[in-house]
Amino acid sequence: MPAYLIENDKKITTATVRVMKASGEKIAMLTAYDFTMATLLDRAGVDIVLVGDSAANTMAGYATTLPITLDEMVVYARGVVRGVKRAMVVVDMPFGSYQASPEEGVRSAVRLMKETGCDAVKLEGGREHLETVRRIVAAGIPVVGHLGLMPQSVHAYGGYGLRAKGGAEAERLLEDARLLEDAGCFALVLEKIPATLAAEATAALSIPTIGIGAGAATDGQVLVLQDMLGMNDAFRPKFLRTYADLGAQVTDAANRYVADVKQRAFPTAAESY
Ligand code: KIV
DSSP, rough: OGGGOOTTTTSSOHHHHHHHHHHHHOOOEEEOSSOOOHHHHHTOOSSSSEEOHHHHHHOOOOOSSSSOOOHHHHHHHHHHHOOOOSSSSEOOTTTSSSSOOHHHHHHHHHHHHOOOOOOOOEEOSSGGGHHHHHHHHHTTTEEEEESSOOGHHHHHTSSSOOOOOSSSHHHHHHHHHHHHHHHHHEEEEESEEEHHHHHHHHHSSSSSSEEESSSSSSSSEEEEEHTTTOOOTOOOOOOOOOOOOOHHHHHHHHHHHHHHHHTSSSSSSOOOO
């Protein structure tokens, strides 16, 4: 049967996440940047795989997310899309791919959709990017918003501390959340803000909120894969729960392999042709 006739009724779509919010089913999102990990996450039942621009840190080793390019995001996203059958794949629009103008934003979003086969894009920012969001949505591309700590603005903040602790910044976040919903975002990531504020935003919106360091009241949760797998000793913030100790396991496996090679214990005759 030609691919375009195959209906995948298990695939998570914008309609599915809307129903999940309405029914109270929590949305589980994780980042991934390659085919193998994406396959494993999809098999595990992750609802949304985010090809985050955190790839700049986890995959490329940059200190911030700013240097990663659209070309690099395309390569990571293609691998992830090939690995996923059920999950929705959302790709981050990297710094410099939408800030200059709504036209640039549309062009970048179209490129991500066309060249990767992803299901949606995500961009950071509120009122300053409403026209961009509207234009991307009008092009038929689903958009996830991102408020609170926006890592692409780290130099403006001067660090990665908690955002919107109260006062004008909290008020602005709530207003931006409503504006993004009105502009057509189908979901909203809330990063590193007080749990009470995330709860307020979640109650005020009809679109789902997905939190990272934003407490338990959001409609879903997202973590960076390498962090939750315990691959990064240097990053253990309060909000992070580690579900494995993969960093130690990988080092131990590589260590035993090195010892076997040095001692001529690998390969054996049974492992040779
Ligand atoms: O890039 C990323 O991984 C993200 C998540 C932290 C939400 O934006």
